[in-house]
Amino acid sequence: MEIGLVVASSCRYLRPTSFPSALEIGIVMIRLGRSSVRYQLAAFPRGGDRPHVVGRFVHVYADRHPADQALYHPRWRQQCQNYP
Known part of the structure; x- marks a missing residue:
């Protein structure tokens, strides 16, 4: 069984944002390995065109036993490749 692990993440705060401000989040896949x-x-x-926060993260798919890197399930890979 494969599991997805977040192995790296980063976040940069460009402008002040505070609760309870509503935010719109845009996400894009920049590399499919x-x-x-x-x-x-x-x-x-909400409705703005300049980001207040930008970030990145990396998902690695691993086989649960042992925790070695594994190729993702072909169906998941195809869905990622077909995503706009």
């Missing part, structure tokens, strides 16, 4: 996916995201104030 053999056993990992890299995403980038941005948080915008």
Whole structure:
């Protein structure tokens, strides 16, 4: 059985944002590897065009026993490749 692990993440705060401000989040897949996916995201104030926060994270797919890197399930990979 394969599991997805977040192995790296980063976040940069560009402008002040505070609770309870509503944010709109945009996310894009920037790299699809053999056993990992890299995403980038941005948080915008509702209706805004300049991000207040930008970030990245990396998902690695591993076989649960042992925890070695594994290729993702072919169906999951195809869905990622077909995503706009």
